[in-house]
């Protein structure tokens with residue numbers, strides 16, 4: 633038996649999928665469970681959404697972020713994912729999180745695209761062509777929130793043979809883009825870094841690190857809020 637209601641549902645689902653496309657099928661990390669499913673008088677399925685999430689407010693004064701250059705190791709096309717390192721990647725597991733804020737409105741920016749890349753424990757970047765280890769892009773949630781898991785990058789020597797004494801401080805590279813706002817390219821540094829004498833080290837970009845242990849697993853966390861400035865009107 634093929635129930636007529638089920639047929640209508642499948643027809644609607646097929647049309648919906650054709651409209652949304654494959655990219656619309658990615659479940660957000662902060663998605664809430666469907667609250668209730670009812671049928672209306674036309675015997676069509678209605679999916680009722682849960683209550684809207686409260687709008688976040690900054691807990692401190694928003695400060696503009698000090699930009700930093702891309703450097704030579706940025707590559708386009710990193711995969712969208714919340715875990716940048718591969719399973720078993722050597723290093724200290726690190727959870728980096730924060731929110732993206734609009735400097736002008738002091739409101740969170742949902743839908744901002746954040747592109748991260750960093751070195752591994754061998755002081756190397758993946759090639760970004762066949763290997764995207766320690767690279768990844770994320771989209772901020774409706775409350776402007778992001779959270780990623782990777783390893784904590786270490787200081788590295790950009791030119792170990794030609795200039796073995798020159799160390800870069802440990803950093804995550806980051807590009808943040810959001811429609812209507814100026815793209816931001818910067819680096820996230822670490823408070824107390826052993827190579828903070830690097831001239832590019834910026835104390836205002838340095839995050840505090842917390843050691844945590846949950847269910848026997850040790851890891852570190854840090855919070856970095858990103859503040860974007862409105863694009864100048866043309």
Ligand SMILES: [Fe+2]
Nearest residue numbers: 703800803805
């Ligand atoms: Fe770098």
